[in-house]
Amino acid sequence: MSTSRSGRFRLGVSVACASVALILAACGGGGGGGGGSSSNSSGSGDGQPVAGAPSWCGSKKITLALADGFGDNNWRKVTSAEAQDEAKKCPSVTKYVYTDGQGNTQKAISDIRSLVAQGVDAMVVFPDAGKAVLPAIRQAYKAGVVTVPYRVFPGGKEGQDYDYFIKTDFKQAGVLWANWLVKALNGKGNVVNLGGPPANSQSLDEYAGMQSVLKDHPGIKFIGTTPYNVTNWDPAQTQKVVTAVLAKYPKIDAFTTDFGAALQASFGAFKQAGRQIPAVATEDANKLSCAWQSSKSANPNFKLFTVDSQNWMSRTAVQFAVAKATGGKVPSSTQVPQKAFEDSISGEPNPVTCDKAMPGDAFMSSHLTKPQQRTALQ
Amino acid sequence: MSRDASGSTPGSVATPATPAAAASAPRAAAASERRVSERVGRSAGAATGTDAATILLLAVSWFVEPQSLSHSSLLGMLPFAAILAIVAVGQTLVIQQGGIDLSVPGVISLTVVLLASVPDGDNGKLPIAIGYAIVGALAAGALSGVLVSRVGITPIVTTLGMNALLYGFVIQVSNGNPPPTTSGLNDFATSKIAGVPTTVPIAIVVTAIVALIVKKTVAGRRFEGVGASNSGARAAGLVVARHKSIAYVAAALLYCLGAILLGGVFSDPSAFQGDAYLLPSVAAVVLGGTSLLGGRGSVAASAVAAVFLTQLDQLLLTSGASSAVQNLVQAGALAIGIAVYSVPWGRVRGWWRERSEASASAASRR
Numbered sequence: 001m002s003t004s005r006s007g008r009f010r011l012g013v014s015v016a017c018a019s020v021a022l023i024l025a026a027c028g029g030g031g032g033g034g035g036g037s038s039s040n041s042s043g044s045g046d047g048q049p050v051a052g053a054p055s056w057c058g059s060k061k062i063t064l065a066l067a068d069g070f071g072d073n074n075w076r077k078v079t080s081a082e083a084q085d086e087a088k089k090c091p092s093v094t095k096y097v098y099t100d101g102q103g104n105t106q107k108a109i110s111d112i113r114s115l116v117a118q119g120v121d122a123m124v125v126f127p128d129a130g131k132a133v134l135p136a137i138r139q140a141y142k143a144g145v146v147t148v149p150y151r152v153f154p155g156g157k158e159g160q161d162y163d164y165f166i167k168t169d170f171k172q173a174g175v176l177w178a179n180w181l182v183k184a185l186n187g188k189g190n191v192v193n194l195g196g197p198p199a200n201s202q203s204l205d206e207y208a209g210m211q212s213v214l215k216d217h218p219g220i221k222f223i224g225t226t227p228y229n230v231t232n233w234d235p236a237q238t239q240k241v242v243t244a245v246l247a248k249y250p251k252i253d254a255f256t257t258d259f260g261a262a263l264q265a266s267f268g269a270f271k272q273a274g275r276q277i278p279a280v281a282t283e284d285a286n287k288l289s290c291a292w293q294s295s296k297s298a299n300p301n302f303k304l305f306t307v308d309s310q311n312w313m314s315r316t317a318v319q320f321a322v323a324k325a326t327g328g329k330v331p332s333s334t335q336v337p338q339k340a341f342e343d344s345i346s347g348e349p350n351p352v353t354c355d356k357a358m359p360g361d362a363f364m365s366s367h368l369t370k371p372q373q374r375t376a377l378q
Numbered sequence: 379m380s381r382d383a384s385g386s387t388p389g390s391v392a393t394p395a396t397p398a399a400a401a402s403a404p405r406a407a408a409a410s411e412r413r414v415s416e417r418v419g420r421s422a423g424a425a426t427g428t429d430a431a432t433i434l435l436l437a438v439s440w441f442v443e444p445q446s447l448s449h450s451s452l453l454g455m456l457p458f459a460a461i462l463a464i465v466a467v468g469q470t471l472v473i474q475q476g477g478i479d480l481s482v483p484g485v486i487s488l489t490v491v492l493l494a495s496v497p498d499g500d501n502g503k504l505p506i507a508i509g510y511a512i513v514g515a516l517a518a519g520a521l522s523g524v525l526v527s528r529v530g531i532t533p534i535v536t537t538l539g540m541n542a543l544l545y546g547f548v549i550q551v552s553n554g555n556p557p558p559t560t561s562g563l564n565d566f567a568t569s570k571i572a573g574v575p576t577t578v579p580i581a582i583v584v585t586a587i588v589a590l591i592v593k594k595t596v597a598g599r600r601f602e603g604v605g606a607s608n609s610g611a612r613a614a615g616l617v618v619a620r621h622k623s624i625a626y627v628a629a630a631l632l633y634c635l636g637a638i639l640l641g642g643v644f645s646d647p648s649a650f651q652g653d654a655y656l657l658p659s660v661a662a663v664v665l666g667g668t669s670l671l672g673g674r675g676s677v678a679a680s681a682v683a684a685v686f687l688t689q690l691d692q693l694l695l696t697s698g699a700s701s702a703v704q705n706l707v708q709a710g711a712l713a714i715g716i717a718v719y720s721v722p723w724g725r726v727r728g729w730w731r732e733r734s735e736a737s738a739s740a741a742s743r744r
Contacts, residue, residue, distance in 0.1 A: 077553075236654060239644070248446075
């Protein structure tokens with residue numbers, strides 16, 4: 001969900017901007033992925049952590065940019081607010097710039113280029129369009145801007161095309177879902193998997209992760225289209241797909257989906273078909289949790305399991321970018337783990353968490369404070 | 379329904395076309411009349427063709443995937459079909475005037491976010507929100523209409539620009555992330571009358587009213603005449619620009635109405651809810667037999683085509699076909715639909731006859 005729902009990002013960089021100042025700015029403390037470009041060649045002479053700030057915050061003053069490929073949905077809004085909140089922890093970040101590619105690859109590329117032209121020192125990029133924005137990312141990197149793409153793989157290599165790529169393993173989300181399904185369905189049942197646009201890597205990886213567990217549990221079968229029913233992460237299309245599978249299959253024991261809020265918006269289709277809501281494994285969403293609380297008594301088979309929506313992943317990307325650019329201590333791992341968040345059966349690590357005082361599209365797994373998140377979603 | 383609407387006689391459109399043709403040589407007049415009557419003949423056949431195709435599709439659905447016609451499946455499909463039908467009726471009016479309206483997504487999305495963001499859950503503020511939405515749609519339609527008809531900017535450019543402008547307002551109003559629409563709107567749009575979703579009778583009544591106005595009133599006949607031939611209508615003393623502008627305004631109002639129902643059926647909209655309606659609205663008009671070059675058309679046939687497209691979608695989803703196959707079948711249905719109406723089969727036959735006659739006479743000479 002986060003990928004395309006979350007938008008697109010691009011970096012554009014003009015080689016002409018490769019000024020000495022930028023090159024110097026891009027140098028910094030050591031760390032994992034540094035590599036061959038000239039921007040990595042200088043030392044971390046000014047790399048003293050700032051007192052009272054996290055260790056990744058060095059003393060060199062920088063301008064930080066977040067080049068989002070798309071900014072207009074709840075996931076993106078909370079995610080970019082997390083990035084900004086993280087940047088605020090480091091006083092060396094004197095200026096923070098945000099650009100929104102509006103889901104338009106061309107705009108995302110020109111956003112990246114103009115950020116380089118503006119002379120930002122470090123840039124966190126959500127490369128929604130994947131490889132299409134790699135040339136812009138590479139240009140930014142070669143121009144000496146510390147460049148950190150995250151979540152969507154843009155191709156290329158750390159140290160050649162960008163400084164670090166902050167990644168997560170969506171297969172792991174699939175493994176978590178499948179392990180829970182085995183428990184929730186007692187090893188037997190029919191499962192419908194919903195995913196995003198055709199052939200998107202996130203939905204494919206999640207399916208592969210589930211398959212790796214379910215191959216040992218032949219009683220659990222996927223029905224409907226495999227690897228996933230295409231919903232384009234569009235709530236209206238999700239509703240049509242749910243209507244269709246309910247009409248076709250008299251027995252559905254569970255749904256898995258990477259966009260739980262869209263499935264929640266389709267709960268009316270279950271009522272219309274005179275069917276009960278079955279078990280659901282997905283990503284966390286406040287309104288889904290609230291819907292679970294209000295409908296669990298009428299739908300005894302509606303068990304809910306969610307993985308963390310990982311809005312805070314942008315914080316890791318900011319830490320890497322700021323550490324490298326300011327001369328702070330670069331964190332150790334570029335891999336952000338998938339974690340379980342809610343489980344209505346075990347209550348571990350959290351019971352289903354509904355906060356009626358928060359907007360329905362809030363994420364209880366977010367690391368923002370509630371007022372911060374409310375502001376971000378307004 | 380569609381047959382009634384297109385039932386008027388072909389001659390009625392030839393009238394405005396004739397004066398212009400008469401001004402030039404008699405041969406040109408005859409040619410022009412033939413062209414007009416060809417278009418008329420095509421659209422009359424279109425309505426029956428769309429009905430037949432829809433009935434055929436329902437039959438195929440019943441054989442191939444009976445579940446796609448189950449009670450719950452129909453209840454899920456019909457509201458979407460009804461909304462698309464209303465939007466397609468609007469698009470028909472514009473295309474009849476030789477235009478095309480690419481601001482469909484903008485008007486729908488703006489209406490939906492106004493209905494969501496202005497009341498922000500308070501049913502009492504819903505009428506104000508609907509008022510804003512109607513004013514917005516009227517303004518957008520009027521501006522597009524004036525730019526196309528008076529200033530003379532191409533419809534594609536005008537409405538594409540209008541769409542971008544409207545999306546500016548969409549983001550402004552919703553901040554890209556609208557709240558859910560109100561419970562009152564949701565209850566209304568998902569209610570049922572005698573077991574049928576309320577959206578369906580609304581779509582039927584709206585389509586019938588527009589069809590009656592276009593086909594049975596003097597103003598409607600003038601409107602269609604202007605679409606069939608601008609120069610002919612001008613010669614007959616009709617103000618072409620006014621009729622063109624009216625098409626865009628009426629269309630925007632219909633999109634707005636469709637969007638109000640969409641906001642209710644779909645209680646938790648995104649800021650881009652209208653995006654899914656651009657291509658289907660044009661596809662429904664084309665499948666309904668209205669020529670993209672303008673002229674006569676049938677709003678009722680467009681509405682039936684909207685049902686066809688939505689059921690095709692539902693059938694493919696229920697069949698579990700992969701998304702590649704779904705796209706291929708939809709594209710194929712569109713291509714066939716367009717070919718049926720836009721290839722001048724009479725001329726193809728004539729050309730073929732001439733060719734075979736020519737080769738026959740060549741053979742006999744030998």
